[in-house]
Amino acid sequence: MDRNNQKFYVDWWNIRKSTIYGIIALIVILLLLGGSWWAWRGNWFSAAETAEIPPDAGRLVSFEGDVRIIRAATRETILVTKQTFVSAGDTIQTQGDGRATVQMIDGSVLAIRPNSTVVIKDSSSIFGGTNVRVTLDDGQINVKTQEQPENTQNVVEVMESENRLLSQTDASFNTNPATNGGEIRISRGGVESSVGSETMLIKENEFAAVNNGKIVTKEKLLDSPKQDNPANSAQIISVDGKGADVTFRWQSPETNSELNYHLQISRSPFFIADAIIIERDSLANTNFTLGDIPSGVYYWRTRAKAGSGQMSNWGEPWKFTIVKREVSQTIEASEWSVEQVGGNIYIIGGRTQSGLVVRSQGRETFASGDGSFRLQISSPSPEVTVEIRDEKGNRSGYALSLRTAKATRRF
Numbered sequence: 001m002d003r004n005n006q007k008f009y010v011d012w013w014n015i016r017k018s019t020i021y022g023i024i025a026l027i028v029i030l031l032l033l034g035g036s037w038w039a040w041r042g043n044w045f046s047a048a049e050t051a052e053i054p055p056d057a058g059r060l061v062s063f064e065g066d067v068r069i070i071r072a073a074t075r076e077t078i079l080v081t082k083q084t085f086v087s088a089g090d091t092i093q094t095q096g097d098g099r100a101t102v103q104m105i106d107g108s109v110l111a112i113r114p115n116s117t118v119v120i121k122d123s124s125s126i127f128g129g130t131n132v133r134v135t136l137d138d139g140q141i142n143v144k145t146q147e148q149p150e151n152t153q154n155v156v157e158v159m160e161s162e163n164r165l166l167s168q169t170d171a172s173f174n175t176n177p178a179t180n181g182g183e184i185r186i187s188r189g190g191v192e193s194s195v196g197s198e199t200m201l202i203k204e205n206e207f208a209a210v211n212n213g214k215i216v217t218k219e220k221l222l223d224s225p226k227q228d229n230p231a232n233s234a235q236i237i238s239v240d241g242k243g244a245d246v247t248f249r250w251q252s253p254e255t256n257s258e259l260n261y262h263l264q265i266s267r268s269p270f271f272i273a274d275a276i277i278i279e280r281d282s283l284a285n286t287n288f289t290l291g292d293i294p295s296g297v298y299y300w301r302t303r304a305k306a307g308s309g310q311m312s313n314w315g316e317p318w319k320f321t322i323v324k325r326e327v328s329q330t331i332e333a334s335e336w337s338v339e340q341v342g343g344n345i346y347i348i349g350g351r352t353q354s355g356l357v358v359r360s361q362g363r364e365t366f367a368s369g370d371g372s373f374r375l376q377i378s379s380p381s382p383e384v385t386v387e388i389r390d391e392k393g394n395r396s397g398y399a400l401s402l403r404t405a406k407a408t409r410r411f
Helices: 017-041
Strands: 007-010 013-016 058-064 067-070 077-079 084-086 091-094 099-103 109-112 116-126 129-138 140-144 153-158 161-165 170-176 181-188 190-195 198-203 206-211 214-220 226-229 234-238 244-251 260-266 276-283 287-293 296-305 318-324 334-342 345-351 357-360 363-366 372-378 383-389 395-401 407-410
Touching (some): 091 099, 109 116, 116 140, 129 140, 161 181, 190 206, 234 244
Antiparallel strands (some): 058 084, 099 109, 109 140, 116 129, 140 170, 170 181, 226 244, 296 318, 383 395
Protein backbone atom coordinates (compact mmCIF):
# COMPACT_ATOMS: atom_id res chain seq x y z
CA MET A 1 0.00 0.00 0.00
CA ASP A 2 1.23 3.50 -0.87
CA ARG A 3 0.60 5.53 2.33
CA ASN A 4 1.06 8.87 0.52
CA ASN A 5 -1.74 8.21 -1.95
CA GLN A 6 -3.85 6.00 0.43
CA LYS A 7 -4.57 3.45 -2.31
CA PHE A 8 -5.15 -0.31 -2.26
CA TYR A 9 -3.70 -2.44 -5.02
CA VAL A 10 -5.71 -5.58 -5.71
CA ASP A 11 -4.37 -7.48 -8.70
CA TRP A 12 -4.48 -4.90 -11.46
CA TRP A 13 -7.32 -2.77 -9.95
CA ASN A 14 -6.54 0.52 -8.23
CA ILE A 15 -9.26 1.12 -5.59
CA ARG A 16 -9.44 4.16 -3.33
CA LYS A 17 -10.69 3.94 0.28
CA SER A 18 -13.53 6.34 -0.53
CA THR A 19 -14.77 3.96 -3.24
CA ILE A 20 -14.85 1.02 -0.81
CA TYR A 21 -16.69 3.10 1.81
CA GLY A 22 -19.18 4.26 -0.83
CA ILE A 23 -19.95 0.70 -1.91
CA ILE A 24 -20.49 -0.36 1.72
CA ALA A 25 -22.78 2.62 2.34
CA LEU A 26 -24.80 1.82 -0.80
CA ILE A 27 -25.27 -1.81 0.29
CA VAL A 28 -26.43 -0.70 3.76
CA ILE A 29 -28.93 1.77 2.25
CA LEU A 30 -30.32 -0.90 -0.10
CA LEU A 31 -30.71 -3.35 2.78
CA LEU A 32 -32.54 -0.74 4.88
CA LEU A 33 -34.87 0.17 2.01
CA GLY A 34 -35.57 -3.49 1.25
CA GLY A 35 -36.24 -4.27 4.90
CA SER A 36 -38.55 -1.28 5.25
CA TRP A 37 -40.52 -2.30 2.17
CA TRP A 38 -40.84 -5.88 3.44
CA ALA A 39 -42.02 -4.66 6.85
CA TRP A 40 -44.55 -2.35 5.21
CA ARG A 41 -45.88 -5.17 3.04
CA GLY A 42 -46.23 -7.39 6.12
CA ASN A 43 -47.99 -4.58 8.02
CA TRP A 44 -45.32 -4.69 10.77
CA PHE A 45 -45.77 -1.02 11.57
CA SER A 46 -49.49 -1.37 12.27
CA ALA A 47 -50.59 -1.63 15.85
CA ALA A 48 -51.21 -5.23 16.83
CA GLU A 49 -54.89 -6.00 16.51
CA THR A 50 -54.77 -8.40 19.45
CA ALA A 51 -53.83 -5.54 21.77
CA GLU A 52 -57.22 -3.92 21.04
CA ILE A 53 -59.34 -7.02 21.66
CA PRO A 54 -61.14 -6.96 25.04
CA PRO A 55 -61.13 -10.10 27.23
CA ASP A 56 -63.69 -12.75 26.24
CA ALA A 57 -64.40 -11.10 22.88
CA GLY A 58 -64.95 -13.09 19.71
CA ARG A 59 -62.72 -12.42 16.70
CA LEU A 60 -64.17 -11.46 13.33
CA VAL A 61 -61.56 -13.34 11.30
CA SER A 62 -62.89 -12.89 7.75
CA PHE A 63 -65.47 -10.85 5.89
CA GLU A 64 -66.53 -9.77 2.44
CA GLY A 65 -68.95 -7.19 1.14
CA ASP A 66 -70.90 -4.83 3.40
CA VAL A 67 -70.60 -5.96 7.04
CA ARG A 68 -71.40 -3.68 9.99
CA ILE A 69 -71.07 -3.92 13.77
CA ILE A 70 -73.17 -1.94 16.23
CA ARG A 71 -71.16 -1.57 19.45
CA ALA A 72 -73.27 -2.10 22.56
CA ALA A 73 -71.11 0.22 24.68
CA THR A 74 -71.31 3.27 22.39
CA ARG A 75 -74.17 2.44 19.94
CA GLU A 76 -71.68 3.34 17.22
CA THR A 77 -72.13 1.60 13.86
CA ILE A 78 -68.81 0.45 12.37
CA LEU A 79 -68.35 -0.51 8.73
CA VAL A 80 -65.95 -3.47 8.87
CA THR A 81 -62.77 -2.92 6.82
CA LYS A 82 -60.35 -5.16 8.74
CA GLN A 83 -60.27 -8.03 11.20
CA THR A 84 -61.79 -6.91 14.48
CA PHE A 85 -63.70 -8.19 17.53
CA VAL A 86 -67.27 -8.60 18.81
CA SER A 87 -68.21 -8.42 22.48
CA ALA A 88 -71.35 -9.32 24.42
CA GLY A 89 -74.15 -6.97 23.38
CA ASP A 90 -72.72 -6.17 19.94
CA THR A 91 -74.87 -6.62 16.83
CA ILE A 92 -73.50 -7.85 13.49
CA GLN A 93 -75.36 -6.93 10.31
CA THR A 94 -74.61 -8.17 6.78
CA GLN A 95 -76.09 -6.57 3.68
CA GLY A 96 -77.00 -8.31 0.42
CA ASP A 97 -73.35 -8.86 -0.55
CA GLY A 98 -72.01 -9.30 2.99
CA ARG A 99 -70.62 -12.36 4.76
CA ALA A 100 -68.66 -12.66 8.00
CA THR A 101 -66.93 -15.39 10.02
CA VAL A 102 -66.47 -15.07 13.79
CA GLN A 103 -64.22 -17.24 15.98
CA MET A 104 -65.95 -17.45 19.38
CA ILE A 105 -64.13 -17.93 22.70
CA ASP A 106 -65.11 -21.62 22.97
CA GLY A 107 -63.43 -22.38 19.61
CA SER A 108 -66.72 -22.52 17.70
CA VAL A 109 -67.01 -20.82 14.31
CA LEU A 110 -70.00 -18.63 13.49
CA ALA A 111 -70.58 -17.98 9.75
CA ILE A 112 -73.08 -15.20 9.02
CA ARG A 113 -74.81 -15.22 5.63
CA PRO A 114 -76.00 -12.19 3.57
CA ASN A 115 -78.97 -10.12 4.79
CA SER A 116 -78.60 -11.33 8.38
CA THR A 117 -78.70 -9.70 11.82
CA VAL A 118 -77.04 -11.44 14.78
CA VAL A 119 -76.78 -10.25 18.39
CA ILE A 120 -73.96 -11.54 20.62
CA LYS A 121 -75.87 -12.05 23.87
CA ASP A 122 -73.09 -13.66 25.96
CA SER A 123 -69.38 -14.30 25.54
CA SER A 124 -67.77 -15.08 28.89
CA SER A 125 -65.33 -17.47 30.53
CA ILE A 126 -65.77 -18.48 34.17
CA PHE A 127 -64.51 -21.34 36.36
CA GLY A 128 -62.64 -22.86 33.43
CA GLY A 129 -65.70 -22.99 31.17
CA THR A 130 -67.21 -20.70 28.56
CA ASN A 131 -70.64 -19.32 27.82
CA VAL A 132 -71.54 -18.33 24.26
CA ARG A 133 -75.03 -17.20 23.33
CA VAL A 134 -76.17 -15.51 20.11
CA THR A 135 -79.60 -14.48 18.84
CA LEU A 136 -80.51 -14.67 15.16
CA ASP A 137 -82.93 -11.82 14.52
CA ASP A 138 -83.00 -12.21 10.75
CA GLY A 139 -81.32 -14.19 7.96
CA GLN A 140 -79.17 -17.30 8.30
CA ILE A 141 -76.11 -18.45 10.25
CA ASN A 142 -74.01 -21.61 10.38
CA VAL A 143 -72.31 -22.72 13.60
CA LYS A 144 -69.57 -25.34 13.97
CA THR A 145 -68.43 -26.49 17.42
CA GLN A 146 -65.37 -28.45 18.50
CA GLU A 147 -65.18 -30.66 21.62
CA GLN A 148 -67.41 -29.02 24.25
CA PRO A 149 -66.49 -29.55 27.95
CA GLU A 150 -69.34 -30.11 30.42
CA ASN A 151 -69.07 -26.57 31.80
CA THR A 152 -69.28 -25.00 28.34
CA GLN A 153 -72.54 -23.72 26.86
CA ASN A 154 -73.04 -22.67 23.23
CA VAL A 155 -76.60 -21.52 22.60
CA VAL A 156 -78.31 -20.09 19.51
CA GLU A 157 -81.69 -18.38 19.95
CA VAL A 158 -84.02 -18.45 16.92
CA MET A 159 -87.52 -17.02 17.29
CA GLU A 160 -89.04 -18.81 20.30
CA SER A 161 -86.42 -21.57 20.41
CA GLU A 162 -83.26 -21.94 22.49
CA ASN A 163 -80.77 -24.36 20.93
CA ARG A 164 -77.76 -25.76 22.81
CA LEU A 165 -75.12 -27.15 20.46
CA LEU A 166 -73.37 -30.38 21.40
CA SER A 167 -69.73 -31.25 20.68
CA GLN A 168 -68.57 -31.70 17.08
CA THR A 169 -71.74 -30.17 15.64
CA ASP A 170 -72.35 -28.46 12.31
CA ALA A 171 -75.73 -26.72 12.30
CA SER A 172 -77.47 -23.95 10.39
CA PHE A 173 -80.28 -21.74 11.64
CA ASN A 174 -82.48 -19.36 9.70
CA THR A 175 -85.62 -17.29 10.02
CA ASN A 176 -88.52 -17.99 7.67
CA PRO A 177 -90.45 -14.83 6.73
CA ALA A 178 -93.21 -16.90 5.12
CA THR A 179 -94.14 -18.57 8.44
CA ASN A 180 -92.67 -15.97 10.82
CA GLY A 181 -90.81 -18.88 12.39
CA GLY A 182 -87.41 -20.46 12.46
CA GLU A 183 -85.67 -23.48 10.93
CA ILE A 184 -82.89 -25.73 12.23
CA ARG A 185 -80.71 -28.02 10.09
CA ILE A 186 -78.17 -30.44 11.54
CA SER A 187 -75.59 -31.91 9.14
CA ARG A 188 -73.29 -33.22 11.93
CA GLY A 189 -73.59 -33.72 15.70
CA GLY A 190 -76.75 -32.60 17.49
CA VAL A 191 -78.69 -29.78 19.14
CA GLU A 192 -80.89 -29.77 22.24
CA SER A 193 -83.76 -27.49 21.25
CA SER A 194 -86.10 -26.02 23.87
CA VAL A 195 -89.34 -24.23 23.00
CA GLY A 196 -91.44 -23.33 26.02
CA SER A 197 -91.61 -26.46 28.21
CA GLU A 198 -90.77 -28.79 25.30
CA THR A 199 -87.20 -30.05 24.79
CA MET A 200 -86.17 -32.12 21.79
CA LEU A 201 -82.89 -33.57 20.55
CA ILE A 202 -82.35 -32.81 16.86
CA LYS A 203 -79.72 -35.17 15.50
CA GLU A 204 -77.45 -35.50 12.50
CA ASN A 205 -79.20 -35.19 9.12
CA GLU A 206 -82.42 -33.91 10.69
CA PHE A 207 -84.50 -30.80 10.11
CA ALA A 208 -86.89 -29.03 12.50
CA ALA A 209 -89.21 -26.05 12.08
CA VAL A 210 -90.23 -23.76 14.94
CA ASN A 211 -93.54 -21.92 14.73
CA ASN A 212 -96.14 -20.52 17.13
CA GLY A 213 -94.13 -21.44 20.21
CA LYS A 214 -93.52 -25.10 19.38
CA ILE A 215 -91.55 -27.45 17.15
CA VAL A 216 -94.03 -28.27 14.39
CA THR A 217 -91.83 -30.38 12.09
CA LYS A 218 -88.99 -32.85 12.60
CA GLU A 219 -87.89 -34.94 9.65
CA LYS A 220 -84.95 -36.06 7.56
CA LEU A 221 -82.78 -33.24 6.30
CA LEU A 222 -83.40 -32.40 2.63
CA ASP A 223 -80.23 -31.97 0.56
CA SER A 224 -79.76 -29.32 -2.12
CA PRO A 225 -80.38 -30.35 -5.76
CA LYS A 226 -77.32 -31.36 -7.76
CA GLN A 227 -76.91 -28.86 -10.58
CA ASP A 228 -75.97 -30.20 -14.03
CA ASN A 229 -76.37 -27.67 -16.85
CA PRO A 230 -75.02 -25.16 -17.68
CA ALA A 231 -71.81 -26.32 -16.04
CA ASN A 232 -69.95 -24.02 -13.70
CA SER A 233 -67.93 -21.41 -15.69
CA ALA A 234 -69.51 -22.56 -18.98
CA GLN A 235 -69.36 -20.27 -22.03
CA ILE A 236 -72.39 -20.24 -24.33
CA ILE A 237 -72.12 -18.69 -27.80
CA SER A 238 -74.78 -16.27 -28.99
CA VAL A 239 -74.72 -17.00 -32.74
CA ASP A 240 -76.77 -14.01 -33.93
CA GLY A 241 -75.49 -11.66 -31.21
CA LYS A 242 -79.01 -11.08 -29.86
CA GLY A 243 -78.92 -13.68 -27.11
CA ALA A 244 -78.97 -17.41 -26.44
CA ASP A 245 -81.45 -20.00 -25.20
CA VAL A 246 -80.26 -21.85 -22.11
CA THR A 247 -81.78 -24.96 -20.53
CA PHE A 248 -81.08 -25.30 -16.80
CA ARG A 249 -81.02 -28.86 -15.47
CA TRP A 250 -80.54 -30.33 -12.01
CA GLN A 251 -81.01 -33.65 -10.20
CA SER A 252 -83.47 -34.35 -7.41
CA PRO A 253 -81.86 -34.96 -3.99
CA GLU A 254 -84.56 -37.54 -3.20
CA THR A 255 -85.48 -40.51 -5.41
CA ASN A 256 -88.81 -41.41 -3.80
CA SER A 257 -90.24 -38.00 -2.94
CA GLU A 258 -92.27 -35.45 -4.86
CA LEU A 259 -90.44 -32.17 -4.62
CA ASN A 260 -90.80 -28.67 -6.00
CA TYR A 261 -87.85 -26.51 -6.97
CA HIS A 262 -86.86 -22.87 -6.72
CA LEU A 263 -84.58 -21.41 -9.44
CA GLN A 264 -82.79 -18.05 -9.43
CA ILE A 265 -80.71 -16.51 -12.25
CA SER A 266 -78.74 -13.38 -11.42
CA ARG A 267 -76.05 -11.01 -12.64
CA SER A 268 -74.48 -11.12 -9.17
CA PRO A 269 -73.02 -14.11 -7.28
CA PHE A 270 -74.67 -12.68 -4.16
CA PHE A 271 -78.16 -12.74 -5.76
CA ILE A 272 -79.05 -9.29 -4.52
CA ALA A 273 -82.59 -8.26 -5.46
CA ASP A 274 -81.62 -5.70 -8.11
CA ALA A 275 -79.38 -8.23 -9.93
CA ILE A 276 -81.87 -11.13 -10.20
CA ILE A 277 -83.14 -11.34 -13.81
CA ILE A 278 -85.56 -14.22 -13.30
CA GLU A 279 -86.92 -16.28 -10.41
CA ARG A 280 -89.19 -19.30 -10.61
CA ASP A 281 -90.74 -21.01 -7.59
CA SER A 282 -92.72 -24.26 -7.34
CA LEU A 283 -91.18 -25.84 -10.44
CA ALA A 284 -92.32 -29.46 -10.69
CA ASN A 285 -89.70 -30.52 -13.24
CA THR A 286 -85.93 -30.68 -12.88
CA ASN A 287 -85.32 -28.42 -15.88
CA PHE A 288 -86.24 -24.96 -17.09
CA THR A 289 -85.48 -23.19 -20.39
CA LEU A 290 -84.99 -19.45 -20.65
CA GLY A 291 -84.76 -17.90 -24.13
CA ASP A 292 -82.87 -14.92 -25.54
CA ILE A 293 -80.53 -14.31 -22.62
CA PRO A 294 -78.38 -11.30 -23.63
CA SER A 295 -74.59 -11.49 -23.70
CA GLY A 296 -73.01 -11.16 -20.26
CA VAL A 297 -71.98 -12.99 -17.09
CA TYR A 298 -74.66 -14.76 -15.04
CA TYR A 299 -75.05 -17.00 -11.98
CA TRP A 300 -77.69 -19.60 -11.19
CA ARG A 301 -78.68 -21.72 -8.20
CA THR A 302 -81.51 -23.99 -7.07
CA ARG A 303 -83.07 -25.38 -3.90
CA ALA A 304 -85.69 -28.04 -3.24
CA LYS A 305 -88.95 -27.95 -1.28
CA ALA A 306 -90.63 -30.99 0.27
CA GLY A 307 -94.34 -31.49 0.71
CA SER A 308 -93.97 -30.82 4.44
CA GLY A 309 -92.75 -27.31 3.66
CA GLN A 310 -89.09 -28.01 4.38
CA MET A 311 -86.76 -26.20 1.99
CA SER A 312 -83.17 -27.23 1.39
CA ASN A 313 -80.27 -24.81 1.47
CA TRP A 314 -79.42 -23.12 -1.81
CA GLY A 315 -76.88 -24.91 -3.97
CA GLU A 316 -73.59 -23.16 -4.64
CA PRO A 317 -73.89 -20.40 -7.27
CA TRP A 318 -72.71 -21.57 -10.70
CA LYS A 319 -71.41 -19.08 -13.22
CA PHE A 320 -72.02 -19.05 -16.98
CA THR A 321 -71.25 -16.51 -19.70
CA ILE A 322 -73.17 -15.66 -22.88
CA VAL A 323 -70.72 -14.36 -25.52
CA LYS A 324 -71.18 -13.14 -29.07
CA ARG A 325 -69.38 -14.97 -31.85
CA GLU A 326 -67.58 -11.75 -32.79
CA VAL A 327 -66.38 -9.31 -30.17
CA SER A 328 -64.89 -5.99 -31.19
CA GLN A 329 -65.94 -3.11 -28.94
CA THR A 330 -63.19 -1.63 -26.76
CA ILE A 331 -63.89 -1.00 -23.08
CA GLU A 332 -61.94 1.82 -21.45
CA ALA A 333 -61.20 2.41 -17.76
CA SER A 334 -59.47 5.31 -16.02
CA GLU A 335 -59.08 7.21 -12.72
CA TRP A 336 -57.68 4.14 -10.95
CA SER A 337 -57.33 4.29 -7.16
CA VAL A 338 -56.13 1.86 -4.49
CA GLU A 339 -56.82 2.06 -0.75
CA GLN A 340 -55.18 -0.40 1.65
CA VAL A 341 -57.57 -1.07 4.53
CA GLY A 342 -55.31 -3.50 6.40
CA GLY A 343 -52.96 -6.39 5.68
CA ASN A 344 -53.69 -7.81 2.23
CA ILE A 345 -57.14 -6.20 1.97
CA TYR A 346 -57.58 -3.36 -0.54
CA ILE A 347 -60.37 -1.32 -2.08
CA ILE A 348 -59.72 -0.64 -5.76
CA GLY A 349 -61.66 1.96 -7.69
CA GLY A 350 -61.90 3.60 -11.10
CA ARG A 351 -64.28 4.77 -13.77
CA THR A 352 -65.68 3.06 -16.88
CA GLN A 353 -69.05 2.85 -18.63
CA SER A 354 -72.18 2.67 -16.50
CA GLY A 355 -73.52 -0.81 -15.75
CA LEU A 356 -70.42 -2.79 -16.70
CA VAL A 357 -69.25 -5.73 -14.56
CA VAL A 358 -65.86 -5.21 -12.87
CA ARG A 359 -64.18 -8.38 -11.58
CA SER A 360 -60.93 -9.03 -9.69
CA GLN A 361 -59.65 -11.76 -7.32
CA GLY A 362 -62.89 -13.71 -7.56
CA ARG A 363 -65.10 -10.76 -6.59
CA GLU A 364 -67.12 -8.42 -8.75
CA THR A 365 -69.28 -5.32 -8.72
CA PHE A 366 -71.21 -3.12 -11.16
CA ALA A 367 -70.17 0.34 -12.34
CA SER A 368 -72.65 2.91 -11.02
CA GLY A 369 -74.64 5.44 -13.04
CA ASP A 370 -71.67 7.78 -13.42
CA GLY A 371 -69.36 4.88 -14.34
CA SER A 372 -67.47 4.83 -11.03
CA PHE A 373 -66.81 1.59 -9.17
CA ARG A 374 -65.25 0.41 -5.91
CA LEU A 375 -64.38 -3.23 -5.20
CA GLN A 376 -62.93 -4.77 -2.03
CA ILE A 377 -60.36 -7.48 -2.73
CA SER A 378 -57.72 -9.52 -0.91
CA SER A 379 -54.33 -10.12 -2.54
CA PRO A 380 -50.85 -11.04 -1.22
CA SER A 381 -49.36 -9.86 -4.53
CA PRO A 382 -48.45 -6.21 -5.28
CA GLU A 383 -50.23 -6.49 -8.66
CA VAL A 384 -53.70 -7.79 -9.57
CA THR A 385 -55.66 -8.23 -12.78
CA VAL A 386 -58.98 -6.44 -13.26
CA GLU A 387 -61.48 -7.58 -15.90
CA ILE A 388 -64.31 -5.36 -17.16
CA ARG A 389 -67.18 -6.85 -19.21
CA ASP A 390 -70.40 -5.65 -20.79
CA GLU A 391 -73.62 -7.60 -21.41
CA LYS A 392 -72.59 -8.21 -25.03
CA GLY A 393 -69.51 -10.21 -24.08
CA ASN A 394 -66.98 -7.44 -24.81
CA ARG A 395 -64.16 -7.29 -22.27
CA SER A 396 -60.95 -5.52 -21.36
CA GLY A 397 -58.32 -6.61 -18.87
CA TYR A 398 -55.90 -4.49 -16.87
CA ALA A 399 -52.90 -5.28 -14.66
CA LEU A 400 -53.17 -2.89 -11.71
CA SER A 401 -50.31 -2.07 -9.33
CA LEU A 402 -51.53 -1.96 -5.73
CA ARG A 403 -48.55 0.22 -4.79
CA THR A 404 -48.84 2.94 -7.43
CA ALA A 405 -52.56 2.63 -8.36
CA LYS A 406 -51.56 2.59 -12.04
CA ALA A 407 -52.55 0.19 -14.79
CA THR A 408 -49.19 -1.27 -15.85
CA ARG A 409 -50.50 -3.12 -18.91
CA ARG A 410 -53.66 -3.99 -20.78
CA PHE A 411 -54.71 -7.33 -22.24
